[in-house]
Amino acid sequence: MEYRRSTLPTSVKEPESKFTFRVPARRARAAGAPAAEELAAAAAGVEEPSPAAARAHSVLAMHGALAPEHLASPGARNSTEPEHLASPGALASAEPAPDELTGMVDELTGMVDVVGVTQVARDVKSFELRAGWMDAVDFEPGQYVTVRVPELGLERCYSISSAPFGTNTFTITVRRRPGGPVSTHLHDDVAVGSRLHVDGPYGLFSTSAHPASAHLFVAGGSGITPIMSMVRSLLAAPGESPPDIVLIHNAATPADIVFRSELEQLAEVPGIRVVTMCSRDSAAEVWAGRRGRITAEVLAEVVPGLRDREVFVCGPEGYMDAVRDMLHRLGVAADRVHEESFRFGKTLVDRLAAAEAAGRMGRDVRGTAGPGATRRGAGDALKGAGVGFSVEFTHTGVRVDCDGDTTVLDAALRAGLAMPSSCAEGACGTCKSVLVSGEVDMKHNGGIRPREIAAGKFLPCCSTPKSDLVVE
Numbered sequence: 001m002e003y004r005r006s007t008l009p010t011s012v013k014e015p016e017s018k019f020t021f022r023v024p025a026r027r028a029r030a031a032g033a034p035a036a037e038e039l040a041a042a043a044a045g046v047e048e049p050s051p052a053a054a055r056a057h058s059v060l061a062m063h064g065a066l067a068p069e070h071l072a073s074p075g076a077r078n079s080t081e082p083e084h085l086a087s088p089g090a091l092a093s094a095e096p097a098p099d100e101l102t103g104m105v106d107e108l109t110g111m112v113d114v115v116g117v118t119q120v121a122r123d124v125k126s127f128e129l130r131a132g133w134m135d136a137v138d139f140e141p142g143q144y145v146t147v148r149v150p151e152l153g154l155e156r157c158y159s160i161s162s163a164p165f166g167t168n169t170f171t172i173t174v175r176r177r178p179g180g181p182v183s184t185h186l187h188d189d190v191a192v193g194s195r196l197h198v199d200g201p202y203g204l205f206s207t208s209a210h211p212a213s214a215h216l217f218v219a220g221g222s223g224i225t226p227i228m229s230m231v232r233s234l235l236a237a238p239g240e241s242p243p244d245i246v247l248i249h250n251a252a253t254p255a256d257i258v259f260r261s262e263l264e265q266l267a268e269v270p271g272i273r274v275v276t277m278c279s280r281d282s283a284a285e286v287w288a289g290r291r292g293r294i295t296a297e298v299l300a301e302v303v304p305g306l307r308d309r310e311v312f313v314c315g316p317e318g319y320m321d322a323v324r325d326m327l328h329r330l331g332v333a334a335d336r337v338h339e340e341s342f343r344f345g346k347t348l349v350d351r352l353a354a355a356e357a358a359g360r361m362g363r364d365v366r367g368t369a370g371p372g373a374t375r376r377g378a379g380d381a382l383k384g385a386g387v388g389f390s391v392e393f394t395h396t397g398v399r400v401d402c403d404g405d406t407t408v409l410d411a412a413l414r415a416g417l418a419m420p421s422s423c424a425e426g427a428c429g430t431c432k433s434v435l436v437s438g439e440v441d442m443k444h445n446g447g448i449r450p451r452e453i454a455a456g457k458f459l460p461c462c463s464t465p466k467s468d469l470v471v472e
Contacts, residue, residue: 150197276289391465
C-alpha cells in the first residue's frame with residue numbers, strides 16, 4: 001500500500017490511476033464503521049470515506065491490496081513468544097499516558113481489569129479481561145490485541161480466544177514460554193484484580209474477512225487460540241442450517257490439548273467434526289485417540305469436500321509450511337488458505353546489526369541531536385544517486401537519510417535514534433507514528449486500523465519512503 005500525506009487544496013484532482021480519498025490531516029478519534037466492514041475494507045485495501053474525510057486537505061493513496069495472499073498477523077504469538085526486549089524507546093514509553101489509564105471511549109485501548117483466570121492446558125492459561133469504559137468490546141473473531149505489562153515495560157501480541165458476544169469482557173489465552181518474561185509474568189503474577197494495558201484489536205485473520213458456508217480449521221499447539229474465537233462465533237451466528245466445520249488440533253501430549261473439554265463437547269454438535277491428534281502419551285495418560293502428526297492422507301480422510309472449504313491454519317512456522325504444502329498437493333486453491341503468522345521481528349540488537357550492515361559497516365553522524373541536525377550514513381551515497389530520501393523527526397529535530405529499500409525504523413536505528421518498536425513486521429502497532437508529510441509504501445500485517453491510517457498514522461517498521469518525509 002502506498003500512503004501519501006500532503007497539503008493539496010481540495011480543488012486538486014488526483015490522478016485517476018490512484019484510488020484516493022481525502023482524509024483529515026489531524027482529527028480526534030471518531031467512531032468508526034462496524035468492525036466487520038472495517039476489516040473487510042482493510043483486507044481489500046479500501047476504506048469507505050466519510051463525509052468529513054472528503055472535506056480534508058490530506059491525501060491517502062492506496063494501490064492494490066493491503067496484504068499479500070496469506071494475510072498474516074501475529075495473533076497467537078503465545079506459541080513462539082519472542083522474548084527479546086522492545087527498543088529503548090519502547091521501554092521509555094511503556095508506561096501508559098494518563099489519558100490511557102481509563103481507555104479510549106470507542107477503542108479497545110487502555111487499562112483493563114483481569115476478572116478471571118482459567119488453566120486450559122498444561123502451561124496454558126486463559127485471562128478474562130474487562131474494559132470497564134466500554135459497553136461492548138468490538139472485535140472480529142481471530143483478531144488479537146497488544147498486551148503491555150507496565151511493570152516490565154514490555155509488550156506482546158496475543159489472540160483473543162473468546163467470541164464477540166457484545167459485552168465489555170474478552171479473553172486471551174497464553175502459553176508459558178520457558179524464559180519468557182511476559183508469559184511468565186502473566187502465569188505467575190497476574191491474578192483476578194490485576195490490571196494490564198491493551199491496544200487493539202488488530203489483524204486480518206478472521207472468518208469475517210472470508211465468509212463461507214464450509215470451513216476447515218487446522219491448529220498446531222496454542223495456535224488454536226484465534227481458531228476457537230472463530231469457531232465459537234460461527235456457532236453463535238444465527239442460521240437455519242447447521243454449521244459445516246472440521247477442526248483439526250495437533251498437540252504434543254494429552255496434557256497439551258488446549259480447550260480439551262470444550263473440544264470434546266464440540267465433537268457432539270451436529271455439523272462439527274473435531275479431530276484431535278497427539279504425538280505421544282503424557283505421564284498421566286495413554287492417548288487413545290488418533291496418534292502422530294498431521295499428513296496429507298489424514299486431511300484427505302477426515303475432511304469431506306476439502307477443496308470447497310475456506311481454510312484457516314495457525315501454528316508454528318514449520319507446521320504451517322507443512323500444512324500449506326499438503327493443501328496444495330490436495331488441490332486446495334491458494335486463495336482459500338489463510339494463515340496466522342507466528343513469526344516475530346528480530347531483536348533490537350539484530351536489527352541494529354542489520355541496519356549497520358546496510359549502512360556498509362559504519363555511519364558518519366554529523367551534527368547534534370538538536371533541531372535541524374542531520375544524521376547520515378550509507379544513505380548519503382544513495383541520495384547522491386538520486387534514490388535516497390530525507391526523513392525528519394519533528395520531536396527531536398533530527399533528519400536522517402533513508403533509501404527506498406530501507407524501512408523508516410531501520411533508518412532511524414542506524415542513525416542512533418531510539419524509536420518504540422517490537423515486532424518489526426507491521427503487526428503489533430508499537431511503532432505507530434504520525435506521517436506529517438510525504439509518501440511511504442506500507443506493507444503491514446494488520447497492526448494499524450483503517451481509521452488510524454485515515455487520521456494520518458503509519459507504521460515505520462514496515463514502511464519505506466517514496467519521497468522526503470516528516471514524521472511526528
